[in-house]
C-alpha cells in the first residue's frame with residue numbers, strides 16, 4: 001500500500017503523520033502517478049490549520065503540486081495537446097493529496113516533464129507558476145511598465161517577477177534583506193517590506209533602471225538549485241523570448257511614455273503593504289492584483305488574480321522557460337515524506353527563497 005501524509009484534526013504541522021492509503025486505480029480521464037517530488041504551498045497549511053474551512057472527512061491528505069512517473073492510465077486520459085499518456089511517462093501537475101508516494105491525477109491537470117527540468121522543480125511548479133501567470137493575465141505588463149511585486153522572493157513572487165521582466169517591464173520587489181541579492185541576480189530591484197514602502201519604491205522607480213544582472217548568489221545555487229541562467233539571459237538589455245504557449249495574454253503593448261519613472265502596476269504576493277503602496281503612488285486599482293491580501297484587496301477594490309490561466313498548456317510553457325534557463329524557481333529545502341511536519345514548519349516559519357519540496 002502506498003503511504004501519504006495525513007491528518008485527523010486541524011492544527012499546526014504537528015498534526016501531520018504518514019500512513020497507508022488505498023492503492024486506488026485511475027478512473028476515466030485519470031492517471032496514477034508514482035510521486036517523486038511534491039512541492040508545498042501556503043494553501044496546504046491554511047487548509048490543514050483550519051484557516052480555510054473544509055468539509056472533507058478525516059483523515060485528510062495534504063498537498064497539490066507533484067512530479068512523478070505514470071504508473072497506470074485510465075480510459076481516455078490524454079495530455080492537453082491530445083497526445084496519449086503512457087505508463088512510464090514523466091509528468092508534473094496538480095492533484096489533491098499529492099504529498100504521498102502515489103496519487104491519482106486528472107489528465108486535465110498534468111503536462112509532460114521535460115528532461116531538462118529537475119523533478120523537484122517540476123514538482124513545485126503548478127501552483128506558484130500558474131498563479132504567477134494568472135496575476136499577469138489579470139494585470140498584463142510590458143515595456144515601459146514598472147511593476148511592484150509584494151513578496152517577490154516567494155514561490156509566486158519569483159515567477160511573477162521573472163515573467164514580468166521578460167515581458168519588458170521594470171520590476172521592483174519586496175523581500176527580506178537576506179533575499180535581496182537573489183532578486184538582483186534575477187534582474188529584480190529589491191526593497192525591504194514594511195513601513196515607508198511607498199517612499200522607498202517611489203525613490204527606486206524615479207531613479208535609473210539598473211543595467212545588467214549580477215551572478216546568482218550562493219543562496220540560489222545550493223544542491224537543490226539546478227537551473228542556471230544561460231549566457232543568453234545575462235546581457236544587460238537582452239530580452240528572452242517567451243515560448244509560444246506562455247505568450248500573448250500576459251503581455252501588453254508598451255506603457256505610455258508618461259509612465260516613465262513611476263509604478264504602473266502592483267501584484268500582491270504576501271500582504272496589503274504593496275497594495276497600500278500602490279494606492280499611495282497613484283496606481284489605478286484595475287492595475288493591481290491580490291492573491292494573498294484578500295480582505296485588503298476587497299476593501300480597496302483590487303481584483304483577485306483570475307483562475308482561467310491555470311492550464312497544463314501554460315504549465316508546459318513555464319517548464320520550457322525553465323529548461324531554457326530563462327526562468328529560475330529555486331528549491332529552498334527538500335525533505336523525505338517521513339519529515340513532512342518539519343517540511344511544513346520550514347515552509348511556515350522560514351524566509352528561505354523559493355519552494356519547500358517533499359521527495360517521497
Ligand SMILES: NC(=O)c1ccc[n+]([C@@H]2O[C@H](COP(=O)([O-])OP(=O)(O)OC[C@H]3O[C@@H](n4cnc5c(N)ncnc54)[C@H](OP(=O)(O)O)[C@@H]3O)[C@@H](O)[C@H]2O)c1
Pocket residue numbers: 041042043127128131150151152153154155156157174175176177179193194269270271273290291292347350351352353354355
Ligand atoms: N489566491 C491564489 O490563488 C493563491 C495562489 C497561490 C498562493 N497564494 C497565496 O499567496 C501567498 C504567497 O504564496 P507563495 O507560494 O509565494 O508563498 P511563499 O513561497 O511561502 O512566499 C511567501 C513570501 O512572503 C514574503 N513575506 C513574508 N513576510 C512578508 C511581509 N511582511 N511583507 C511582504 N512579504 C512578506 C516572504 O518574503 P521573504 O522570504 O523575503 O521574507 C516570502 O517570500 C500566500 O499567502 C499564498 O497562500 C494565493
